[in-house]
Amino acid sequence: MKADNRTSESDIRPLKLGGNAERAPRPLIFLGLLWLSLLVAFSVLVTLLVTILVEGLPVLSSDLVTEYPSSRPEEAGARPAILGSVWVIITTAVLTLPLGIAAAVHLEEFADKHNWLNRLIELNVQNLAAVPSIIYGLLALGFLAMLQVDNKNIVIGGALALSLLILPVVIMATREGLRAVPREIRDASLALGATTWQTVWRQVLPASVPSIATGSILALSRALGEAAPLLVLGALVYITFDPNGLLSGYTTLPIQIFNWTGRPQEGFHQLAAATSVLLLIVLLLMNALAIYIRNAYQKRW
Amino acid sequence: MTITSAGTRRPTTRSDGEAPVLFASRRRWSESVIKLVLRLAAILTIATTVGILIALVIPSISFFSEVSIIEFLFGTRWAPRFAQASFGVVPLITATLWTTMIALIVAVPLGLGAAILLSEYAHPRLRKILKPMLEILAGVPTVVYGFFALQFVQTTVLREWLGLPTQAFSVLSAGLVMGVMIVPTIASLAEDAMSSVPSALRQGSAALGANRMQTSLRVVFPAALSGIVAAVVLGISRAVGETMIVAIAAGNQAQIVASPLDQGQTMTGFIANAALGDSRVGSLEYNTLFAVGLLLFLLTMLINAISIGFVRRYREAY
Amino acid sequence: MSDTTTQSSSSPEPRPHFHAANHGNLPPVSNQLLGCEDLDVYYGAFRAVTEVDLEFNRNEITALIGPSGCGKSTLLRSLNRMNDLIDGARVEGTVNFMGQNIYAKGVDPIEVRRRIGMVFQKPNPFPKSIYDNIAYGPRVTGMSVSSMDDLVEESLTKAALWSEVKDKLKAPAFGLSGGQQQRMCIARTIAVKPEVILMDEPCSALDPIATMRIEDLMHELREDFTIVIVTHNMQQAARVADRTAFFTAHAEETTGNRTGVLVEFDRTAEIFENPKDKRTEDYISGRFG
Numbered sequence: 001m002k003a004d005n006r007t008s009e010s011d012i013r014p015l016k017l018g019g020n021a022e023r024a025p026r027p028l029i030f031l032g033l034l035w036l037s038l039l040v041a042f043s044v045l046v047t048l049l050v051t052i053l054v055e056g057l058p059v060l061s062s063d064l065v066t067e068y069p070s071s072r073p074e075e076a077g078a079r080p081a082i083l084g085s086v087w088v089i090i091t092t093a094v095l096t097l098p099l100g101i102a103a104a105v106h107l108e109e110f111a112d113k114h115n116w117l118n119r120l121i122e123l124n125v126q127n128l129a130a131v132p133s134i135i136y137g138l139l140a141l142g143f144l145a146m147l148q149v150d151n152k153n154i155v156i157g158g159a160l161a162l163s164l165l166i167l168p169v170v171i172m173a174t175r176e177g178l179r180a181v182p183r184e185i186r187d188a189s190l191a192l193g194a195t196t197w198q199t200v201w202r203q204v205l206p207a208s209v210p211s212i213a214t215g216s217i218l219a220l221s222r223a224l225g226e227a228a229p230l231l232v233l234g235a236l237v238y239i240t241f242d243p244n245g246l247l248s249g250y251t252t253l254p255i256q257i258f259n260w261t262g263r264p265q266e267g268f269h270q271l272a273a274a275t276s277v278l279l280l281i282v283l284l285l286m287n288a289l290a291i292y293i294r295n296a297y298q299k300r301w
Numbered sequence: 302m303t304i305t306s307a308g309t310r311r312p313t314t315r316s317d318g319e320a321p322v323l324f325a326s327r328r329r330w331s332e333s334v335i336k337l338v339l340r341l342a343a344i345l346t347i348a349t350t351v352g353i354l355i356a357l358v359i360p361s362i363s364f365f366s367e368v369s370i371i372e373f374l375f376g377t378r379w380a381p382r383f384a385q386a387s388f389g390v391v392p393l394i395t396a397t398l399w400t401t402m403i404a405l406i407v408a409v410p411l412g413l414g415a416a417i418l419l420s421e422y423a424h425p426r427l428r429k430i431l432k433p434m435l436e437i438l439a440g441v442p443t444v445v446y447g448f449f450a451l452q453f454v455q456t457t458v459l460r461e462w463l464g465l466p467t468q469a470f471s472v473l474s475a476g477l478v479m480g481v482m483i484v485p486t487i488a489s490l491a492e493d494a495m496s497s498v499p500s501a502l503r504q505g506s507a508a509l510g511a512n513r514m515q516t517s518l519r520v521v522f523p524a525a526l527s528g529i530v531a532a533v534v535l536g537i538s539r540a541v542g543e544t545m546i547v548a549i550a551a552g553n554q555a556q557i558v559a560s561p562l563d564q565g566q567t568m569t570g571f572i573a574n575a576a577l578g579d580s581r582v583g584s585l586e587y588n589t590l591f592a593v594g595l596l597l598f599l600l601t602m603l604i605n606a607i608s609i610g611f612v613r614r615y616r617e618a619y
Numbered sequence: 620m621s622d623t624t625t626q627s628s629s630s631p632e633p634r635p636h637f638h639a640a641n642h643g644n645l646p647p648v649s650n651q652l653l654g655c656e657d658l659d660v661y662y663g664a665f666r667a668v669t670e671v672d673l674e675f676n677r678n679e680i681t682a683l684i685g686p687s688g689c690g691k692s693t694l695l696r697s698l699n700r701m702n703d704l705i706d707g708a709r710v711e712g713t714v715n716f717m718g719q720n721i722y723a724k725g726v727d728p729i730e731v732r733r734r735i736g737m738v739f740q741k742p743n744p745f746p747k748s749i750y751d752n753i754a755y756g757p758r759v760t761g762m763s764v765s766s767m768d769d770l771v772e773e774s775l776t777k778a779a780l781w782s783e784v785k786d787k788l789k790a791p792a793f794g795l796s797g798g799q800q801q802r803m804c805i806a807r808t809i810a811v812k813p814e815v816i817l818m819d820e821p822c823s824a825l826d827p828i829a830t831m832r833i834e835d836l837m838h839e840l841r842e843d844f845t846i847v848i849v850t851h852n853m854q855q856a857a858r859v860a861d862r863t864a865f866f867t868a869h870a871e872e873t874t875g876n877r878t879g880v881l882v883e884f885d886r887t888a889e890i891f892e893n894p895k896d897k898r899t900e901d902y903i904s905g906r907f908g
Contacts, residue, residue, distance in 0.1 A: 021729035027514040037414025044481045102342035130605040132542025138594040142356030225442030228544035232576040254444040276445045501743035509756035510733030
């Protein structure tokens with residue numbers, strides 16, 4: 001720019017006209033690069049969606065939902081995988097939600113924050129969230145081996161791995177929900193003679209149900225899309241029956257996609273794409289529900 | 302979903318005629334049971350970590366009674382199922398390094414660019430649209446990313462369009478797609494870090510005649526640096542631990558990867574693949590899974606500890 | 620010839636007018652460097668300040684006083700276009716700097732801020748070394764500086780901080796005390812050589828001793844700069860300012876929105892000893908605000 005050599009106070013330096021330092025080439029290029037980074041990310045997303053739609057739409061029919069897998073792509077369907085996913089996710093929800101919410105209530109409402117054990121728990125939850133998902137598969141595998149279970153491909157085994165996988169997510173989401181309930185609500189209840197637990201049960205938890213629900217749905221949708229831990233537990237099997245209980249054999253949608261992706265025949269790739277479309281639709285619906293709950297019950301204080 | 306009102310309860314005068322005396326509540330007993338249950342639920346998270354350690358360490362001890370740690374860590378041939386078995390983990394590590402590096406080369410600039418845009422430029426209304434779109438990127442199942450990496454990036458882009466000399470699989474396609482998958486992780490954490498830089502610093506910078514670019518790069522970015530580093534480190538940890546994309550697109554031939562166009566088996570890829578074979582509990586093959594798992598676990602814990610350390614530092618700053 | 624300024628309060632009642640007497644010892648009006656005419660500042664539909672006419676003379680300190688919520692800080696921020704950074708903020712009327720309207724088309728707000736610097740309520744050092752804090756402005760504005768070291772020393776000296784920090788220039792600015800941080804922020808502003816320094820309650824976060832040092836410093840800075848200071852502390856205005864403008868908040872009857880209006884603008888001594896308006900007198904004597 002220009003030299004600044006003001007000599008006396010009476011010098012008049014008029015404001016330069018016509019320039020705008022925000023519109024100079026460098027800031028504009030910078031802003032362009034920022035937009036480009038978002039654009040690249042989104043265009044990959046769009047390309048991915050287009051790819052699986054183009055490949056999957058021709059075979060996306062009711063057969064996909066009603067047929068059993070087959071060695072011939074034109075006859076194959078994902079019925080057991082869909083039912084397996086339903087079984088596993090419901091079992092996961094039943095296992096993990098009470099546990100996660102209870103742990104979060106303890107940490108947020110009862111725990112003495114200076115107690116070493118509680119601080120350890122807190123640090124530990126943070127750590128667990130970063131453990132690779134496949135490690136949870138190994139954990140469940142080792143656990144089932146310890147119980148002398150021979151066939152490890154059972155619904156409860158998969159649900160165990162997924163529950164522990166999303167437990168930290170549920171805990172963190174619940175804590176955030178509890179934390180958003182203002183201090184005054186607690187004080188008001190306590191001042192009326194309610195105990196801490198009564199206050200939590202009757203005031204704090206009901207008030208944070210929307211955010212807990214939102215967090216839980218997002219956590220379960222993550223479990224629904226997860227494949228690695230189940231792969232370790234041997235869920236990549238050829239199943240031609242409907243899973244019917246906690247000890248039943250199963251496979252899930254992501255595993256079915258993995259299976260078909262790895263086959264050489266193009267027909268199976270189409271099936272994999274079509275199943276991906278199906279899975280994405282379910283996940284999108286879950287996400288939409290979560291966002292709807294979040295917006296419908298957004299902060300009333 | 303309605304808030305239960307405390308007012309609907311009658312006052313808790315327990316028995317009529319009794320003088321109101323202050324004494325320990327009669328609900329204490331059931332309450333302490335509840336508190337114990339809650340506490341146990343929280344302690345279960347510790348049990349999970351301990352369980353992971355036990356589950357990984359016990360088979361690993363058997364493994365290392367047969368294979369020396371030196372051979373495992375520094376051996377350059379990974380062939381656990383061959384008759385002439387060899388347990389050098391270096392090939393798996395090279396593949397993991399390649400996919401992670403490629404993913405970071407994609408994810409760090411894109412993620413930080415998106416974070417600066419969202420935190421420093423975007424109007425709140427625009428941010429409300431863009432952030433959920435990024436979240437969709439994070440919500441796509443990894444197995445679908447894997448399908449995309451193999452069927453589109455590897456087959457169509459790298460081989461057909463670019464005509465690159467690559468076989469059916471490559472660490473490049475797996476790494477590229479993994480990078481896109483990690484973008485939301487880095488973007489959202491880095492944006493949090495930058496948003497928590499006090500706006501007084503932005504105003505101070507503007508009052509000295511800095512434009513937005515200068516303020517973003519010279520004031521906000523350095524001020525949020527430890528949070529940004531934590532975001533990148535967490536991205537690394539996700540890349541190292543990611544399984545499905547590499548299991549599908551990187552290939553499953555354990556070899557020292559010399560070029561991004563080579564195929565290679567990562568640590569996670571090996572675990573996923575070896576689990577497909579039905580190995581007997583207690584066999585060396587079975588134990589190998591856990592030895593690699595232990596190495597992976599320790600590696601991600603180390604990376605995570607570094608990340609938590611950086612987060613602490615930026616929490617202290619503000 | 621007179622440096623009388625005519626002020627107006629907002630509708631709906633008839634506008635009272637105040638005439639400040641010329642006491643002869645003040646520089647003539649041609650010495651005006653910065654001023655605003657008929658200035659309204661809005662946040663969205665909300666009018667924060669209305670119909671302000673003020674002029675700020677070269678090498679004088681002008682204080683803006685008044686109860687909280689009367690829009691003094693808002694007004695101050697409109698004098699160097701800091702309000703541009705706030706979504707929905709909008710300005711009507713003109714702000715003249717050396718005879719040019721800073722809101723005119725083609726004027727670069729960044730150039731405006733460079734020429735009209737600002738010191739904030741709370742010291743806001745960048746998380747960098749003291750040296751880098753001072754050098755930041757010259758660096759980002761691309762000033763051609765023969766020796767950055769000299770410029771840093773000169774700026775810190777002018778801000779009466781050099782002797783305290785000359786041995787720890789590379790130390791983080793966070794390590795300084797609150798008063799030192801604020802003087803460093805003043806030095807940082809001086810380093811880009813602005814003509815005007817706007818100060819937004821610069822001492823409100825400081826203890827009395829640090830406040831005194833800043834006030835002394837302001838007297839010295841007046842030699843080189845034109846200063847506009849917002850303060851809620853009347854004694855401070857009385858101690859440092861050559862002229863004082865008194866603002867108050869006027870509640871609109873229909874909406875209840877409180878809009879800042881300028882009540883009286885005069886030599887500081889006049890404002891404090893001989894206020895022309897009842898509201899000024901009430902405020903000065905502590906009857907409200």
